[in-house]
Amino acid sequence: MQLQRSMSILTTPTSLPLVAPSILSADFANLGEECEKTLAAGADLLHLDVMDGHFVPNLTMGPALCNSLRSRMPDVYLDVHLMVNKPMEYVESFAKAGCNLFTGHVEANDDPFALAEAIHDAGMDAGIAINPPTDVEDILPYIEAFDLVLVMSVNPGFSGQAFIPEVLSKVEVIAERLRPDQRLQMDGGVGAATCESCRSAGCDVLVAASAIFGSDDYATAITGLRGH
Ligand code: DX5
Ligand code: ZN
Numbered sequence: 001m002q003l004q005r006s007m008s009i010l011t012t013p014t015s016l017p018l019v020a021p022s023i024l025s026a027d028f029a030n031l032g033e034e035c036e037k038t039l040a041a042g043a044d045l046l047h048l049d050v051m052d053g054h055f056v057p058n059l060t061m062g063p064a065l066c067n068s069l070r071s072r073m074p075d076v077y078l079d080v081h082l083m084v085n086k087p088m089e090y091v092e093s094f095a096k097a098g099c100n101l102f103t104g105h106v107e108a109n110d111d112p113f114a115l116a117e118a119i120h121d122a123g124m125d126a127g128i129a130i131n132p133p134t135d136v137e138d139i140l141p142y143i144e145a146f147d148l149v150l151v152m153s154v155n156p157g158f159s160g161q162a163f164i165p166e167v168l169s170k171v172e173v174i175a176e177r178l179r180p181d182q183r184l185q186m187d188g189g190v191g192a193a194t195c196e197s198c199r200s201a202g203c204d205v206l207v208a209a210s211a212i213f214g215s216d217d218y219a220t221a222i223t224g225l226r227g228h
Contacts, residue, residue, distance in 0.1 A: 018183070018205045020208075021038040026213050043222055045100075049209075058158060063097040079101040087108050088110045095124055101124060103150050126146045126147050126148070130149070130170070150185040163191075168197055184203050192221075208225055
């Protein structure tokens with residue numbers, strides 16, 4: 001368990017920022033191929049958006065899909081973003097499915113410290129996410145327990161929404177409180193027009209669905225997001 005975490009690309013990244021395609025905008029009928037294409041084009045990890053129809057008004061994927069991707073790509077870093085009520089209930093099943101990073105929301109009615117402990121005990125990196133309307137003060141007491149903080153830059157539920165620039169001030173507040181081994185992730189509306197402001201504000205893991213899967217040149221899209 002500990003071996004898996006000590007090899008995490010979050011704590012020992014070869015270069016930053018990391019680029020994480022969100023597979024929500026992939027062609028689900030060709031998912032394995034689509035994922036491999038983004039990795040060959042320079043993506044650092046894969047971002048899986050799990051939605052339960054309650055925390056957000058949409059249904060997407062679960063542990064079985066994570067497990068299938070793990071079987072097909074034994075070495076890929078799988079970042080699972082849980083937009084669900086009670087993420088604690090899914091820690092074990094995603095750990096068994098080969099998830100590397102398990103991110104729950106601060107708004108999701110679990111004790112964040114207990115969640116971080118359960119995720120770490122299950123051998124995964126731990127993330128905590130915050131929605132655009134939530135006050136930054138609501139997440140600050142918990143961030144020291146997590147390996148990654150995810151600042152949502154759209155209201156979660158669907159890909160292809162417009163970036164909410166007001167969240168950048170939240171990123172700046174969080175960035176100055178993080179240790180060097182902690183990552184700051186932005187998710188929602190990240191693309192050619194917005195990635196530079198995300199990087200300048202302190203984000204070092206950029207998630208993008210439509211900006212990558214909606215492009216006909218994944219490598220150019222990924223290089224553009226990374227900025228080099
Ligand atoms: C939104 C999800 C995002 C989403 C991003 O609820 O958490 O990961 O797929 O999509 P784009 O990059 O198209 O905004
Ligand atoms: Zn996401």
